[in-house]
Amino acid sequence: MNEFELIAQYFMRPTPAGAPLRLGVGDDCALLDVPAGDTLAISTDMLVEGRHFFEGTDPEALGHKALAVNLSDLAAMGATPLGFSLALALPAADAGWLEGFAHGLFGLADAHCLPLIGGDTTRGPLNICITIYGSLPAQAALRRDAACAGDEIWVSGTLGDARLALEALQGKRLLDRTLLRPASTRLHRPEPRVALGVALRGLAHAAVDVSDGLMGDLAHILARSGVGAVIDADALPCGEALSAQDGALRREFALNGGDDYELCFTAAPDQAGAVQAAAQAAGVRVTRIGHIVGTPGLQVTDGAGQPLAIAAHGFDHFG
Numbered sequence: 001m002n003e004f005e006l007i008a009q010y011f012m013r014p015t016p017a018g019a020p021l022r023l024g025v026g027d028d029c030a031l032l033d034v035p036a037g038d039t040l041a042i043s044t045d046m047l048v049e050g051r052h053f054f055e056g057t058d059p060e061a062l063g064h065k066a067l068a069v070n071l072s073d074l075a076a077m078g079a080t081p082l083g084f085s086l087a088l089a090l091p092a093a094d095a096g097w098l099e100g101f102a103h104g105l106f107g108l109a110d111a112h113c114l115p116l117i118g119g120d121t122t123r124g125p126l127n128i129c130i131t132i133y134g135s136l137p138a139q140a141a142l143r144r145d146a147a148c149a150g151d152e153i154w155v156s157g158t159l160g161d162a163r164l165a166l167e168a169l170q171g172k173r174l175l176d177r178t179l180l181r182p183a184s185t186r187l188h189r190p191e192p193r194v195a196l197g198v199a200l201r202g203l204a205h206a207a208v209d210v211s212d213g214l215m216g217d218l219a220h221i222l223a224r225s226g227v228g229a230v231i232d233a234d235a236l237p238c239g240e241a242l243s244a245q246d247g248a249l250r251r252e253f254a255l256n257g258g259d260d261y262e263l264c265f266t267a268a269p270d271q272a273g274a275v276q277a278a279a280q281a282a283g284v285r286v287t288r289i290g291h292i293v294g295t296p297g298l299q300v301t302d303g304a305g306q307p308l309a310i311a312a313h314g315f316d317h318f319g
């Protein structure tokens, strides 16, 4: 199988019905329509073997996750996905691996009617880089710099199970099989909150997706908005597996777990009802976890409002 056969066999597919794609894989560029009045939203995320996933990770899970993390960035902006491109470095043209990878990738792409519009394929250490394109009216974007003092802080879904699964799979922690299974699904097959992001347009002020841990990611909103926050560690929605752990671990992994791909966003208190309605329409639960204050800094308290000494340790590749 040469490079062009590989692309044709695994990555060239009919365009999903209704996709805004004029020309896809096979030419020098793809041609993609942007809805009139919208602005492009663009994001890139790379998954590197040995860094983001272990050697031998199920290729189907990798295909899903590579696209999911990119969709999550569009969700955090409130953008509607239009298409994505795929830059792939492969150690070998392994048909079994490519089949599994394509299955995971297109399974999620099809669920969002999202076309693969092009890419690049080269031999090299396994590296999966996706760029995703979405669109929205520019003034509706959920920017990190838009949080206001007095806003309530919300988080979607649940936190911490992906980190718990990771540590269990690494042998650092014992986890009952019945809990490991759903927690591993959170780690390997995150469900990006695209519908919620779109539903929050015009409602939420700032948003970020929780990829490196809630505290670290919320800190990005605070820094960009020039504000601070108080959050209640005991109000955080823990995943099913994490809920069965002791209190200290629950707080730590909910606050600093990573790989959750939930949305953390802020909204004015008088929008609380509308936020709940938007979440319900999008089919995901949302939980109020604190509020934005004028004084910079992130204060974590317990359920009684007593300050806790917990530091953010979001992931930093060069830290």
Ligand code: ADP
Residues within 6 Å of the ligand: 007, 011, 024, 025, 026, 027, 028, 029, 086, 087, 088, 116, 117, 118, 119, 120, 121
């Ligand atoms: P060029 O040399 O003009 O950059 P390539 O030979 O790299 O073109 O790619 C041929 C076509 O296949 C292009 O349309 C490109 O977008 C597409 N393509 C290459 N690799 C991938 C991939 N991994 N996924 C999807 N499309 C791809």
Ligand code: MG
Residues within 6 Å of the ligand: 119, 120, 121
């Ligand atoms: Mg090329």
